[in-house]
Amino acid sequence: MPSKPQVGRLDHVRDPDQPVFTPRTPRVVAARRLQRRRDRDGTGRFLAEGPQAVREALALPGVVRELFGTPAALDRYADLADAAYRAGTPVSPVTDEALAVLTETVAPQGLVAVCEQFDRPLDRALDRAPRLVTVLAEIRDPGNAGTVLRTADAAGAGAVIFAGDAVDPYNGKCVRASAGSLFHVDVVRAADPAAVVGALRAAGLTVLAATGYGETDLDDLADSGGLARPTAWLFGSEAHGLPAELTDAADARVRVPLHGRAESLNLAAAAAVCLYASARALRVRD
Template identity: 45%
Template sequence: MTDTDVLTNPGADRVKKIAALATRAGRRKQGRFLAEGPQPVREALALWLRRWEDGSAVGPLPQLDALYFTAEALEAHPDVQALLDRARGLLFDPQDPVPRASKFFLREATAEVVAAMGDAETSQGLVAVGRIPRGEADLSPLESAQLAAGLLGLKDPGNVGTIIRTADAAGAGAVVLAPGTTDPWAPKVVRAAAGSHFHLPLFAGVDAEELVTSVRAQGTRVLAADGAGEVALTDVERPGEPALWLFGHEAHGLSAEQQALADARVSIPLYGRAESLNVATAATVCLYSTAMAQHAGAPHAGGSSGGADR
């Protein structure tokens, strides 16, 4: 395997096949998804290296299948270049134990080719292709999760991606998406999540009742975020207990049937004149309310909340 040839034809079959991953049909057929830009590519490489350098990456997370880059993009992002250099050491070492099926295709391409592959309005010169994890019906990672998010019917890709990113930042063990929710592997969702697809398990197409039954069997409380909820977030009892938060459709919220699945319907106090909160903002408040209660007194670990995306 080498990466010496530069891809120069935007109309090549390989390029068209990757571009097809912008569609649900293309992702379903190929079992793969697009991850564009420096942050998702950085996290895809870091995950691959954790798997094969020290074996620390476990769980149903995506596997890196291919990576395309422009020389200019690597020059602009030396940290990605450094990760790529480490990966090359494993990819091209004939003595290395990485199985052939687990190696990823690596190729430099022109800016026109990378732009044709991707879905973003403005290409940043880096495109990864990941394999969508299989075994979505296996909810065993939820057994040890102290915090999880359930998305029931959310449609906006930006909201879904933001909630995935927030759940990751809050230390959640998984995000579960019920039927009717936007595909978590769609390019706009992946961009909004800023690399979090490579950090925590995502389970799509899981029936809400099945989800609730599974977590409740582990002693996890089920809390429904509801603007008309009878319990204020500030009054939730035992806020640090393991919790699954349910979030509903942007306009309609959770249905009566979905609300009935929860142990409590929780509202966020509004101190100003806004009618309501965007669902992604509400999810941030709810998930962090639980996370901070669970980590009260624990030393801070992680990145800054105020830094811009790299």
């Protein structure tokens, strides 16, 4: 028989007579399926793992649909459990074994939230007039995508667009790599990268393609004031770069200068350099 949760600080949050859920509890089984993309797409839901992601998800009204946690974690992060309870979200205690099947990390931190997907249509995101936009074109690696999303948030980007055959932004590794930033920016999924470029330009943004073979040096562009206007950066996969049709469609093809002997920068580093150059230029203009 499953054990009963210990009586602790959160008696108002969880029913003391409620059994602790196990890996075989139907709600745990249903949540575990969200680790697969077809189930995320079919239900419009995904998993957010760990207290940082849960905290940011709870800040968006209606996004968290259920909070799972071990009894120890629900007591440790009592503020999060209480916030979920006050929002009318079920707070469900689980065994360590159940928590393990809901997570994809070696040392989980005891909390997993079932969340509603909340990406925006491209036109609605651009209606908010973001001054800095990041486009991830055909990027398939979820760790890279999540890291660039986190960097875009830190640099002040208002939207991150997953364009073409890009990774699912709700992939567990992408969510974890974003470190909560997934919940801070407008996330857009768009099937046609070329249409994205057209929409960005129509919204008044300068479209820049980041490529190691660009004819424009990033430092020269920044020094000339070319970054002091609303800008969208296009980034391609680390393995294949940007598709030729996107580099051709951009207003400029920009390379990050390499002052040492390194052959190149990885995607996350190049994105950080480009986005922060734009962030600085926009701040100086203000």
